[in-house]
Amino acid sequence: MNQYEPVIGLEVHVELNTKSKMFSGSSADYFSKEPNSCTDPTNLGLPGSLPYINEQAIEDCMKIGLALNCQIADVSRFERKNYFYPDLPKGYQISQYRWPLCKNGWLEVEDKDGNVTKIRINRVHQEEDTGKLTHTDGQTLIDFNRSSVPLVEIVSEPDFHDSSQVRDYAKKLQQIFRYLGVSNADMERGDMRLEANVSVRKIGETELPNYRIELKNINSFRFMVAAIEYEIKRQIEALEKGEKLTQETRGWNENKKETFLQRSKEEAHDYRYFPDPDLPEIRMEESRVKSLESGMPELPEAKVKRFISDYGISKANAQILVDSKELANYFEKTVEDGKDIGVSPTDIANYIINRKVNIDEVKPKQVVEEIANRKVGVVEDEGEIEKVVDEVLMENEKSVDDYKNGKTNAIQSLIGGVMRKTGGKVNIETVRRVLQEKLES
Amino acid sequence: MNDITGLTLIETLKALEEKKFSSEELNKAYLERIEKINPRLNIFLEIKKNPQNMPAAIKDIICTQNIRTTAGSKILSNFVPPYSATVIDRLKEKGIGIIGKTNLDEFAMGSSGENSAYGPTKNPWNETKVPGGSSSGSAAAVAADLCTFALGTDTGGSIRQPASLCGVVGLKPSYGRVPRYGAIAMASSLDQIGPITKSVADARLVLEWISGPDGKDSNCVDPASCKVTPCAARGCLAGVRVGVPREYFGKGLDKGVEKVIREAIKKLEELGAEIVEVSLPHTEYAVAAYYIIMSSEVSSNMAKFDGIRFGSGREDFGPEVKRRIMLGTFALSTGYYDDYFAKAAEVRTLIKQDFEKAFEKCEVIVGPVSPTVAWNLGEKIEDPLTMYLSDVYTIPASLAGIPGLSVPCGFSDGLPVGLQILGKYLDEETILNIGEIYEQSTDWHNKKPDLGKEA
Structure with missing residues (x-):
């Protein structure tokens, strides 16, 4: 069994939290709104309607690119990805193909044993979301509220060889999106979606396998890891039996704890990509990239390093505290308050983590005093x-x-x-x- | 006043201002004329019951809120847009009303008007002839005095060619000058809305009303470059270099048409222009490149007509629409893209460069709009290739995105011929000025079709 090694690539979609949609004025804040209430001629694909680029979305996409160490393209373009589906009102999705906004980035991930690997990122591009279908009683209902909500796709190279790396990568991306403030990146709400391309090859081989299984529509980190684990096992078993694996798309059945076939290669689309004639090229001025770069917040990775060096806390603690920007800020505020009365950052870190302090209710000052008081008893006189x-x-x-x-x-x-x-x-x-x-x- | 309907837009505005007649009288005059003439010519698909303000005719591919917009297709026979095109909103602000929506080739795909699902429009000059297309109804409505002016759309010649065949003025603006929002797309990188009018001055006025970015068409250009100043020095073309492309006078150009165009060029020379021969060497590839680019865009633009949200099913597309969807789908398919779409895009760049080079030697380029005058209804409908070739002189300017004007310049076999005046990108001003000087020193624009005693 262990003469095989998995080869995994990840595609991550994240919905941006911009005020309006990718190409028109209606609200992009559609969650739990009445069906088809956040729509306009453009995102309903009405005859005569046209797309108009949302500059905020472009900036958010570039921020993600910069956070993932990508190059921002001088010239990028939107293209049309043509396919028919009832949730796609124009009959094509405006996406990027040959000229993505950001390319050639990387992100460091850790596996379960703490080994660090650099995952190459092929591209970070901008596109639009589709509407939503609901199947009930032999009827299908379409809600176009989500239609054309800005969506950013992050495509990695097939550099993962372990599901724990995938988990860390997804977690880190989620953190980055939240630090940048570009998305809630909530998996359950569908703000963030993962697709994994999984195949296996004999250890020592360097060529990519001639097939890949796409795992799609999986809405939690945990299920994704489970699906990948299952696939690796299934594929090795199949290859051992001498079966030939071909390209297909599979989903995850949580009840049966197994993947299932959704679409085989024969049903693959020819998307007939071509430059969207409705939209001009995006020419990115260096000054704009520079100003975005200088406005970037401190990202989790850097914050962890700084917390370790500035406050002398452990890496494990630093990672927990940096989990959200809010928690990290809270920790730093508490350290500041603790300085005056000699409460150490280590004590504060331990206290916040062990006591699971509710940062919305407990003030940093209270934490400091609480820690100070806990040391009562030694000097009572x-x-x-x-x-x-x-x-x-x-x-x-x-x-x-x-x-x-x-x-x-x-x-x-x-x-x-x-x-x-x-x-x-x-x-x-x-x-x-x-x-x-x-x-x- | 029984000749209200014979007035140009500018004359009508003046008459209204001077209270020679009221807006009600104006609309009544037009409506009465429409009632008499429209049944014969099949110009309007929709006639407003109580038209108000300045009566304009709008090509039925431009969305009008609460007024059915069919694009000449059966698929949209019940489509009532919930919004209006930018140009419609802008005209409304200027006190322009809609008197009716005009007939066209289905989704603007055609050069004769015969691809309309609602029957062909007939040429006011001869009812057995086509009016040209695809803005057939708009050109015929202006020629037959059924509106003060009309809006059309031009993708490969659809304003200029019917204007030429109907003996009226038609202007295709530079790509990006007029917002396309609300015009149902045929080929998005080529489509432009423009005026069809009774005079060049009218075209200038309407262009100014409808030009400039709207925040909805991303390809629309800066407002600073959209001002068209009225013709300053009338009656003289001294110092103007007029380019005549030798490729526009070759095989396929009807002798009668050629004679009329040559005379018009002579007239320009008499008016002081310097005539220079220019070359547009890639002209012969223009139609082929156009049919690939246009049909590729068509194949994608037509995908929204799935019958789910509006309109009927795609089985209601006419044969020409289906033909172009198939052509375009093929051209964009994996393995063919580089040989077809990418190659056509390269040809397009060469054609653009042809014009740039030619414009180093001249301010405008003139030639025929159409190789022939209006042909018989039914004559080319079974032969799409011949039909496509009728746009050979209008397509290059469309691919280059430059402005083009058709001005009446005479008759051949009793049918109107238009002179095409092409200008540099965004230089509508010069072609309009030269067009107006030519128009005012000739009598062609005063000729009207004889629509019989009922009219």
Whole structure:
């Protein structure tokens, strides 16, 4: 069995959260809206309607490209991908084929053993979403609310050899989309969709296998990993039995925990791509790319590295804290608040992670004080505390004067002084009370 | 006033301003004339019951909110657009009303009007002849004085050719000058909306009304380049170099038409123009390249007519539409793209360069619009190739995206002949000025078809 190695490529689609649609003015915020209420002549494909490029979407696509270390093309074009399906009102999807907006990028992924591999990214291109079909009681209903919502496709090279790499890649992409603020990237809502091309070859071979199985319509990371695992096993078994595998599209049946055939090669389309005559070339000025580059937020990968070097926290903790931009910001705010009273970033990281702090409800200050208070018990004797307080008051005349002149905030740094001297091993409320008594006597 | 309907657009505007007649009288005069003449010529597919404002006729491929728009196809026989084309909104702002929607070749595919699902329009000059196409009804409506002016669309000659065959003025603007939003697409990289009028000055006015970006047609150009100034120095063409392409006077050009065109060129010379011979060497490949590019775009543009959201099923497409869908689908197929579509795109670039080179020697290029005058109804309908070749002089300018004007310049066999004046990209101003100077120094634009005593 283990003389085979899987060869996997990934196509990821992500819906952008722009205000309007890719090529017209109606709202792109269609989720849970009344069917066919977010439509206009263009995304309904009415006769005479025309597409008009949404510049915000183009910028978002470029941001994704830049985050994935891609080159931004000087000249790119939209093309028409022609095929018939009732959810595709124009009879073609406006997409990119020969001239994608971003190309030749990469992203580093980790497998389950922590080995890091660079996954090459072939292209990041802009396209539009389709409508949605609902099949009920022998009838099919079409909702065009999703029609022409901006969609970005990220195509990797077949550089994955393990499903854990795929999982890490997808997770990292999701994080990047959220950091960039270009999409909610919610798998269940369909904001983010994964397609994997899976084949296997004998270890040592370098050529790509002459077939590939496309896994499609799988709406969670977990199911995708399961489907890939299943496919690898199925394909190896088939090859071992001397079967010949051919190109096909398969889906995932979660109940049976197996993949199933959706479409075979014979049914493959000829999309008849050609440059969309309704849309001009996109010529990208260097200055525009530069200004986008300089406006890019710090991305998860860089943040992890900085958290480790600046705060001395563990890699595992850094990765957890960087999971969302909000959590990372919260951590940094807490570290800032903790500085004054000598609460260390490591303690803060551990506390936030272990206690699963609800960052929407608990204020960073509360976390800091809570951590300080947890160290209570070691110094209970008020006399001892008073001694330290006296020392601190002597050493910090300026803060004492400030306090007496009405800057009551100055007490914070005095508390911090006591905390430092005691290694935080005092009850912060006791310290505050003692300090207040002495300062106001 | 029984000659209200004989006035040009500008004359009508002036008469209204001077209160020589009211808007109601104006519409009544046109409506009465339409009632008498339309049944014979089959010009209108839809006639407004109570027309108001300035009565314009609109080619039925341009979407009009709440007014049925068929594109001459059975497939859209019940299609009432929920929105209007940009040009319609713009005309409305200028006080222009719609008196009716005009007949055309189905989806603008044709050169004779005979591909309409609603029967052919007849030429007002001779009812046994075709009016040209595909803006057949619009050109015939202007020629028969059934509107003050009309809008048509031109993809490979569909404004200029029927204007020529009906003896009226037709202007195909530069690609990108007039927003296409709301004009049902035939070939998106070629389609342009333009005016068909009773005078060159009218065409200039309408062009100015409808030009400029609308935020919906991505290929529309900057408004700064859309101003057309009226003709300054009338009656003199001194200093103007007029190019005559030798390729436009070869085999296939009817002798009678050639004679009329040569006389028109002589007239331009008399008016002071310097006549220079120019060459457009790739002209012979234009029709072939056009049919590949156009039909490729058609095959994709027609895909939306699936009968799901509007209209009937695709079995209702006429034979010419089906022919072009098949041609285009083939040309774009894997393995054929490079030999057909990509090659045709290269030819298109060469043709564009031909014009750029020629325009180094002259300000405008003149020649025939159509190799023949209007032919008999039914004469070419069974022979698509001959029909395609009737657009040989209009197609190159379409591929190059440059503006072209057809101005009445005489008659052959009692049927009108149009002089084509082609200009540099976005230089409508020069072709309109030269066209107007020619028009005003000849009498051709005053000739009207004899539509009998009922008219």
